[in-house]
Amino acid sequence: AINPGNSGGPLVNMAGQVIGINSMKLSSDDDGTSVEGMGFSIPSNEVVSVINQLVKNGKITRPALGIELVSLDNVSAAQQKSILKLPTSVNKGIVVMKILSPSSAGNAGLQKYDVITEMDGTKITSEATLKDVLYKHKVGDSVSVKYYRDGQLKSATIKLSESTASLSSDSSSE
Numbered sequence: 001a002i003n004p005g006n007s008g009g010p011l012v013n014m015a016g017q018v019i020g021i022n023s024m025k026l027s028s029d030d031d032g033t034s035v036e037g038m039g040f041s042i043p044s045n046e047v048v049s050v051i052n053q054l055v056k057n058g059k060i061t062r063p064a065l066g067i068e069l070v071s072l073d074n075v076s077a078a079q080q081k082s083i084l085k086l087p088t089s090v091n092k093g094i095v096v097m098k099i100l101s102p103s104s105a106g107n108a109g110l111q112k113y114d115v116i117t118e119m120d121g122t123k124i125t126s127e128a129t130l131k132d133v134l135y136k137h138k139v140g141d142s143v144s145v146k147y148y149r150d151g152q153l154k155s156a157t158i159k160l161s162e163s164t165a166s167l168s169s170d171s172s173s174e
Helices: 044-057 077-082 127-134
Strands: 010-012 018-026 038-043 067-071 094-099 115-119 142-149 152-159
Touching: 018 044, 038 044, 067 127, 115 127
Parallel strands: none
Antiparallel strands: 010 018, 018 038, 067 094, 094 115, 115 142, 142 152
16 A cells, blocks of 8 residues: 555555555545555656666667557547458457658558557557557667558568657657
8 A cells, every 4th residue: 555645655565675666646536535545656666667767868769660549449440340341250459540751661561541459479458468569679679570451461560660759749659
């Protein structure tokens, strides 16, 4: 349990080892809604990675695909059939809405309306799972992706580039 006022403190396991840094604790609202006991922590291995990058480079570098995306969950069934031409068996994934320039995904042949369903053998069910897989890699690594284009399953290998502020826009991008 994370006690009130303990955000930013260590999260320890039963052996007394620091396993995270507490970042937020939700508690009751003024309207009486209670969400007591819901806390969030940054895993200690992520903290170490960030600190090491900051010490070495003075900045944090994350890999990117160079795309703007939307979750397939946010696309209507009619559009999944008419625009994306997806088989009915495909109901989870990430839709490529735009290829940014420069773009590692574009260099690998991905296009607008491709639906990424797998990366490095992991099923991509949401933007969060895509980020989980992506952030396990470094800039310059290659990742295998499976995606649907016009109802056909295809695969590609993408060499990850560095994410930059110049690539991002108002939409969600990776």
